[in-house]
Amino acid sequence: MSSYLATAKTTTGFEVLTPDASSSDDPFTYAIVANSSVDLQVNVALTALASLLSRGEVAERLLESQSVENLGKEIENSDQHARQSIADAVRIRGWRAAATEIRDRSRVANRPIVAAFGNPIFDSEQLAARVPAMRRVYNENDAIRLAIDKVATLMSQGMTIVGPGTDQVMRMSLDMLDVGAVRTFLAHLSRDAFVCGNGYLSFGQPPESALRLIAPEGARLNDSGNSVQEPGSTGWTRVLHIRGAEQVGSKYGLGMLEPFIAQIAQRDALIRKLYAADCLLRWDRTPPWAKALAETDKKAVPQLIRTVESQMQAALGSVTEGLTEPPQELFFPGHERMEPAPTFFLHGGVS
Incomplete structure (x- = not known):
């Protein structure tokens, strides 16, 4: 030990x-x-x-x-x-x-x-450190990812345009939403907010007006919250900032997947335990007492893993069951998963 x-x-x-x-x-x-x-x-x-x-x-x-x-x-x-x-x-x-x-x-x-x-729960540095773990939760669990994608669909694909204007103006506006990929940007923005706690969409600085997503872990709000600073930039003022869960007294939001981090980490630990037991059982020099413990783990750990997974499903609930299924091309090609994200959780850290 x-x-x-x-x-x-x-x-x-x-x-x-x-x-x-x-x-x-x-x-x-x-x-x-x-x-x-x-x-x-x-x-x-x-x-x-x-x-x-x-x-x-x-x-x-x-x-x-x-x-x-x-x-x-x-x-x-x-x-x-x-x-x-x-x-x-x-x-x-x-x-x-x-x-x-x-x-x-x-x-x-x-x-x-x-x-x-005390509050807020996490400051900007602590939130940035947790972002990769939050992405891992999203990438790892199909049910969680589907729930988040449904919400992103609701907040992006449901956008429409109403008001006075000619048919030509209406068609031009709708084309901007589709051809200009505004809906796709909004889907990414919504996903960043609910998974990472904060989503940032920059509209560029005048005279530039190019849409651009800002990585949540690199963004820092100024004291008044109306400007976003990221590494290598002088700051962006034309930024749409969406928060996931509110933190009392803080400009920063909290990821909606926080409750699942501990459960994913617990499942990872159980998988490692199962792997260790399998190694001990295969090794011909394993002491009898260690082999007996490994045999017990080999039988008990799979049930514990299933218990953790059922707890995650129960915690997720059925809130998003009635929402529209996400379209196949909800996000930009190659970005269906969130990166960077760790491949495995360790005790007190990520790998």
């Missing part, structure tokens, strides 16, 4: 985070979606803190016993107990009493928890 961690810590894009590494300067960040009821948000926050504390206790106990083969089951039971205990405490004594109990328990366990609230 120690050699594995040593290798992991020196691998590019790989970061191993331990509980004692969290501090006021580098805290553990947990995001809660704000479009739920206040009661639900409070319960989710308290349950997350209780689970974090319980997981630390379980991991410490199993590591001391040098027996980690049941770690997954122990963590699952620990999380279930944390959820139930918080639900009971909030229902009987209220959320303040439940929070006090978590605080006192963390002090007794010598794992003091200091919680703070």
